[in-house]
Amino acid sequence: MIESTLAFTPDSFTQGLSIYCVGGAVRDALLQLPHGDKDWVVVGATPEQMTARGFIAVGGDFPVFLHPKTKQEFALARTERKTAKGYQGFTFYTGTDVTLAEDLKRRDFTINAMASDTQGVIYDPYHGLDDLRLKIFRHVGDAFSEDPVRLLRLGRFLTRFTDFTVAPETMQLCRDMVTSGEVDALVAERVWKEISRALMQTKPSRFFDILQEIGALERVIPFLCWTETLSQQLDHAALLGFDLSQRYALLGLAAADSEAMAKHLRVAREQGDYARYLQVALQQLNHISEISLVWEFPLSPVLAEAVVDFVEIMDGIRKSDRLLALIQVSLLVVGVPLGHEREQESMWFWEEIVQRLKSVPAGEIAKQQAGNVTLIKKMVREAREQVLQMP
Structure with a gap:
């Protein structure tokens, strides 16, 4: 499948790199919704190669670079490994052997795990397009349960995409995150950030409804x-x-x-x-x-x-x-x-x-x-x- 609105022409700084637009911008383009800032992933490059091209390193835990002219963020493809509770308890690997599919696998929902190349060709290894048509939030993999912020993101997405539902297996995984205590690792600043964003969406009640349904509301708020x-x-x-x-x-x-x-x-x-x-x-x-x-x-x-x-x-x-x-x-x-x-x-x-x-x-x-x-x-x-x- 090709989504022409996502096609782009490499410039002198990005020419020759394997660059993909990923995440929310791809999802919104396929839904024919306005999409703001784009997230970019670079596959097969090293930090040294990026800085040699003039990119500015800004990442802390993992390599992220600013484009010298546009200041857009480009992240190296990476995998994650859980090392401790909470959304900061991860180590990252960004070797040149990390594939696009491996990078997309660490994302939260299938509809957010799609990518687009320079021609607008859609890469969809986890069938996000099918779930987009079905209007379903479905987790990409079991690693979803390793990051409690994803519970809040699910709630916020539901406030924006008001006719979407949650896959039963994803609901169960969310409940398991509450039962296991993973939800208790959330910090107040991140909770308030997601609440404030959810409150300003079309149907804010859905944020609180889903937290109540999975048993997290009284723990989080x-x-x-x-x-x-x-x-x-x-x-x-x-x-x-x-x-x-x-x-x-x-x-x-x-x-x-x-x-x-x-x-x-x-x-x-x-x-x-x-x-x-x-x-x-x-x-x-x-x-x-x-x-x-x-x-x-x-x-x-x-x-x-x-x-x-x-x-x-x-x-x-x-x-x-x-x-x-x-x-x-x-x-x-x-x-x-x-x-x-x-x-x-x-x-x-x-x-x-x-x-x-x-x-x-x-x-x-x-x-x-x-x-x-x-x-x-x-x-x-x-x-x-x-x-x-x-x-």
Whole structure:
């Protein structure tokens, strides 16, 4: 089979080398999907030959080289041998006798174990094309079980390829990796990297579904309480284009201990803040709804006071984008159909509140009161409440 979009013309640096495009770029081209950076494998070359051609050595554990002009990465064909638990417990062999098929054999799934030469001819020793047509993730070999990151990658692939399934024998191998304790070798940074990528895919719920199905969820993401409600909320958030912080906030809301989960996963500060503030937002918005179900200007003095309380607690004047983003998440949580007239009216209401509160000249008030902090706070607060009581 030939895939013309993968054909390429060797340049003066690569002429004479046995070079193949491998992995995800081949898969995506065959699926007629956009493919970004390509992964290149060089068969039958030595590190010395690569550097003599001008390639720049950058690999640590195994030889990887940057093209002198394009800066694309070229890796020497290699085999792997497991020496310890975890995804770093491998030794590599990159001799000139390593074949393309041997290099492809170390890859995770058959659909990722295909290669293309300069003419676009597809090499498929493990029948990845058949599985691509069947829309199945199937492991290439038993060595799959030696790298626990592959459990996370499987979950992430499922969030992107939403109509793909997992081969029964691959599911069993995944369960065996959990039972054997191999999954416990995963480190927090890599887990969070894969979670954050999965959350931003089309159907993020599939990542957590597969981990739960193989018994890995509570080992990989302790404190998370995975429910059908959260599953639906995450997929709805993806449909609506929520950003990573908004989507992670939903996870935090479903955690038995949000702070502990964030610490365990070592999430970025922004995502941790969103999760923490979402809980506050839901409590405050519920309180405001108890005061009045009619949100329109001018606000009553009692409602204006409650709204200013909420915005200040959320640090919403300084962090207005976060405030509005979390209000949008809150509306999703309480079941307001986003895109519905009610949601649009609610967001307009809060955007107007933010603009009005920002219009209060806190700096000018501070200057006028010559450093009297107590009086400054009182006057700024009164001005904020008053601006919300205007038509």
